[in-house]
Amino acid sequence: MSAYTYTRKHHISGWDPEDVEAWENGGAQVARRNLLWSIICEHIGFSIWSLFSVMVLFMTPKYGISLDQKFIITATATFVGSCLRIPYTQATAKFGGRNWAIFSAVVLLIPTGLTMMLMMNPGKFGFGWFLFVAALTGLGGGNFASSMTNINAFFPHRHKGWALGLNAGGGNIGVPVIQVIGLIVIWLTTDKAGIVCAIYLVALAFAGIGAAIYMDNLDHQTASYRSMVACLKYRDTWLISLLYIGTFGSFIGFSFAFSQVLALSFKSAGAHNPTLAAAQIAWIGPLLGSITRPIGGKLADRFGGGRITALCFALMIASASILVVAGTVADGHLKHKIETPQLIAFIIGFILLFLISGVGNGSVYKIIPTVFEHKARNNSGLNAAGKIVWSRTMSGALIGIAGAVGGLGGVAINLVLRSSYKQHQSATTAFWIFLAFYVVAGVVTWWFYARREIVLHEQTDTRPAASSDPSAVTA
Known part of the structure; x- marks a missing residue:
């Protein structure tokens, strides 16, 4: 040693x-x-x-x-x-x-x-x-x-x-x-x-x-607030943070709210002990979302982060549509009563959202280093060492920013559900909002990251000597 x-x-x-x-x-x-x-x-x-x-x-x-x-x-x-x-x-x-x-x-x-x-x-x-x-x-x-x-x-x-x-x-x-x-x-x-x-x-x-x-x-x-501030001037920082709201925000937001939504749904369906019934199911979604996170990264390594993320949002649109249809049907009943078919649809829709958002968590994070490595390679103002340092610094900064902003998506989910239940005595309005957001995120992903996926080819000079010129690592 x-x-x-x-x-x-x-x-x-x-x-x-x-x-x-x-x-x-x-x-x-x-x-x-x-x-x-x-x-x-x-x-x-x-x-x-x-x-x-x-x-x-x-x-x-x-x-x-x-x-x-x-x-x-x-x-x-x-x-x-x-x-x-x-x-x-x-x-x-x-x-x-x-x-x-x-x-x-x-x-x-x-x-x-x-x-x-x-x-x-x-x-x-x-x-x-x-x-x-x-x-x-x-x-x-x-x-x-x-x-x-x-x-x-x-x-x-x-x-x-x-x-x-x-x-x-x-x-x-x-x-x-x-x-x-x-x-x-x-x-x-x-x-x-x-x-x-x-x-x-x-x-x-x-x-x-x-x-x-x-x-x-x-x-x-080392960690620098300066690199985080510098990262904010890039469009990709804001776009990727938006995508992470849809993936990690969905995971953490539904993790906090799923048990409440289930308890209310079981109560409406006439369950004897809705709290126990909700607790028996609520943990399954977060578990699946946690397990599938690394799978999303592996799939993104093979097929590209943009393509996998776009596919995730397409599947999340389909899953949210299940919630919308079930909620709309339940709203047509007296006092918004949820019957067994709608209850099953709610459980399936939420479990699918957890599962797919976990995959999306991994694939979105794959986009981050790819984007900044691509920018670094095309920056003629940096030498070989500077490109590596700048790419890693910006990627690290965006990982921190996206993680924070994505978590705020969980806040929005809880507040939207609260407002929906308070104003309409059901979650259907919230389900429509989630569906609309996934559509926007899917379009953004396709247009900026999947339509023309960035492909990084291996470079022969992978371990350049460090430069003594400070300007070499300045973007």
């Missing part, structure tokens, strides 16, 4: 994952150990971010929280978590990957403990308290950005896709896991929501201690 210095203070100097000899002589083990605990911390962070998607199932009328307030609570958590992805991207460079992983786990003890307090005292705390605590759970949403940035620095380019895919997928699965735990608690106890919080208080302590013992800080992590 002569390629770098490793101290007992968990600080590594001179880390170079591209050094094959150092990587094979222990570097890989260090990186994988950090990856494992990064996945654990991010996984639990995602669970806490989606905590209120489970808690709303326990909120009976005695809590004094109305239906539209429940949608606002979950939208608040989504909004805060999305916004925090920008500063969290920079945190590992300033404080160290290990240090920030410890902090990000320990700080989540606060909203988890407060949620337990609220749920164990129904009727004693008003809507403002729930809104405040839901905002604090948004801290878990920021974990994704810091975790991905940290792991990106540990692995060589030849293994980044594998490592980042595991990290992202492991985090996303935190959503269905907490929903399964909620299902088990509802099945066993009906109204003991505090048990879910207690489980995660222990899990957070475990993650924080594990990060302190097994994770490391690197001395050369």
Whole structure:
């Protein structure tokens, strides 16, 4: 391990994952150990971010929280978590990957403990308290950005896709896991929501201690707000962010809202215990969306990110159409009563949207490096080293921006559903809006990224010498 210095203070100097000899002589083990605990911390962070998607199932009328307030609570958590992805991207460079992983786990003890307090005292705390605590759970949403940035620095380019895919997928699965735990608690106890919080208080302590013992800080992590600002001047930044609203925004938005929509649908259909019925199904969608994310990346590697993303939006249009038709039929019944055929159609439509949005998450992220690599190769003002640096810097910046903006799509989904139920006593209007958005996103994808797919051919000079001229890496 002569390629770098490793101290007992968990600080590594001179880390170079591209050094094959150092990587094979222990570097890989260090990186994988950090990856494992990064996945654990991010996984639990995602669970806490989606905590209120489970808690709303326990909120009976005695809590004094109305239906539209429940949608606002979950939208608040989504909004805060999305916004925090920008500063969290920079945190590992300033404080160290290990240090920030410890902090990000320990700080989540606060909203988890407060949620337990609220749920164990129904009727004693008003809507403002729930809104405040839901905002604090948004801290878990920021974990994704810091975790991905940290792991990106540990692995060589030849293994980044594998490592980042595991990290992202492991985090996303935190959503269905907490929903399964909620299902088990509802099945066993009906109204003991505090048990879910207690489980995660222990899990957070475990993650924080594990990060302190097994994770490391690197001395050369860099992150720049300047690159994010520079990225905003490119049209592709805005277009790709729009597409990510349709894919990741759908995933996280439906993850937060699906259980509520199902509970309302089962109640309308006359189910004996609509909460339990909803909990039995709600976790399936987020699980499928998490599993199919890396599949989207693999398909995009083979067929092109633009083409796969365009196909995803075409399939999402078809899936949303199922919801529209079922909702329209149900609205024609007395008091918008949902019968069994419409209930089955709702479940199928939502499950398909989860499944396809997961594929789209991976394929949209494939477009990002392709676009900026293409721009770099055609920029005559950059030398070989400058093109590589600029392409990677802009791609990293856009990944952070798109991740934050995409999360805001989840906010919009919750707010649109809330408005639809409040004004029309059904979700059909919301389904029409989702359908219209997928049509717009599909057209944008086809026109800018699929109609003439960018094909990058291998270059013979893949490892150019670094230039000493600062202007060489200036776009």
